[in-house]
Amino acid sequence: MKRVSYKNKYLQTKEELEFERERLKNVQKELSRLQREIKETKEELASTDKEAAEYLDCLRRLKAEFENYKKRSLKEKEKIVKFASEDLIKQFFPLLDDLERALESAKESKNFTAFLEGIKIILMQFKQVLKNQGVEEIKTQGEEFNPYFHEAVMQVESNKHPDNLVVEEIRKGYKLKDKILRPAMVKVNKRKNLSSSAAKGKKEK
Numbered sequence: 347m348k349r350v351s352y353k354n355k356y357l358q359t360k361e362e363l364e365f366e367r368e369r370l371k372n373v374q375k376e377l378s379r380l381q382r383e384i385k386e387t388k389e390e391l392a393s394t395d396k397e398a399a400e401y402l403d404c405l406r407r408l409k410a411e412f413e414n415y416k417k418r419s420l421k422e423k424e425k426i427v428k429f430a431s432e433d434l435i436k437q438f439f440p441l442l443d444d445l446e447r448a449l450e451s452a453k454e455s456k457n458f459t460a461f462l463e464g465i466k467i468i469l470m471q472f473k474q475v476l477k478n479q480g481v482e483e484i485k486t487q488g489e490e491f492n493p494y495f496h497e498a499v500m501q502v503e504s505n506k507h508p509d510n511l512v513v514e515e516i517r518k519g520y521k522l523k524d525k526i527l528r529p530a531m532v533k534v535n536k537r538k539n540l541s542s543s544a545a546k547g548k549k550e551k
Contacts, residue, residue, distance in 0.1 A: 437475045444468050476520075484519035484530045486512050491534045495519060495526065500533040507535040 445468050452461035484495045491498060491510045499516060507513055512532045517528025 348464050355410055434475075434479060437478070438472075441468055441471050442472070444471070480523050481520055481527070482522075484526075486519070486530045486532050487510040487517040488512065491532070495521075495529060495530045496534075498534045499531045501536050502533055503538045505537050507537075509535065509537050511535045 366430060444464070448464040448468065451464070452458070486496065488495075488510050491512055496512060496519070502513055502515075504513070511534070513535045514533040515530060516533065517531035520527045
């Protein structure tokens, strides 16, 4: 029977125990490290949640302020639209007064020439008010026809003028800066076809 060496067994057991202790120590260190990371992560999450809640609250306040701003802007816009023509209307009051005085004067004096001169002055004043507002008459006669500015309602045939030339204004047109308020009604020239006219003359002979 083989004799067991208790000393060797003891040393081997001691060595295994030391190894296990060292391994357990390392496990405890790793566990402590993980616990610290978990704690830090929780703190970061708590901080992030707090920050997110602050941002959300800020966004809610901004949304409420923007809604109030929209409501105020809408009210101001409605007010501007409602009273936008007030200043322009006030400028027409003196013209209205002059026109009424001219009519009263014409009734009393029966002087048509003076009445006509008064109407001309009022018309000039009226045009000046429109000019002050940026309203201009659209140029027509002698201008090349432009469908953006002109509305051709009649056509004439003449070799005295180039093709597509406005030869007569039927109704004035107006523009406000670059916006067309009303196109001008015009007559536009189309040159006669001389060869067709000559051939027609020969046939008639």
